[in-house]
Amino acid sequence: VMTQSPDTLSVSPGERATLSCRASQRIYSDLAWYQQKPGQPPRLLIYGASTRAAGVPARFSGSGSGTEFTLTISSLQSEDFAIYYCQQYNDWLLVTFGGGTKVEAK
């Protein structure tokens, strides 16, 4: 089970945003992060817990291993307001997603 916190994060543009994802059992670095905006599919941001996908701005960074993971947006831009999901793939027979964190404007 993947648990994300907080459910909602209120941030002003230019500020740092820190999102958390916790796995119920050790998943090493088998974690991805996605961004989803209204009416759009999820977009891959990070895989391997810390590797940015192609075209993802450097302000997005991922860290962690084992059971605790963090997605950090170093200086939030207006286009970053969205819902963020983590996904584990250590159990490749049943990949699972977290419930999401909504990043909204303060």
Next chain:
Amino acid sequence: QVQLQESGPGLVKPSQTLSLTCTVSGGSVSTSGYYWSWVRQHPVRGLEWIGYIYFGGSTYYNPSLESRLSMSVDTSKETSKSRFSLSLSSVTAADSATYYCARGSGSGSYMWYFDTWGQGVVVTVSS
């Protein structure tokens, strides 16, 4: 650049079979190393992986859906597009969701993450 597009009915009656197709442009489902997947998104229950099919036709399904699920690949030799399909039988209102097709990256039999997604199709199960 590979693009994915879902197609299928937006309304399905309870107990019937939901059938969806994903058309792949700019790539082929016959390419090894990719896992052609379905993911659905419920308004409340969130994102749920349904299953995938990969090179050679092997399939892996979410155990909670496996008894009702079938996936297949269709590669047309006449066009540059290839397709893969999902069939979910005996649907109920709980199967109402936005259904996405997605390309998974991984290695061997292991699918890891989804690097390309279709725009999604909304499916409602209702009489």
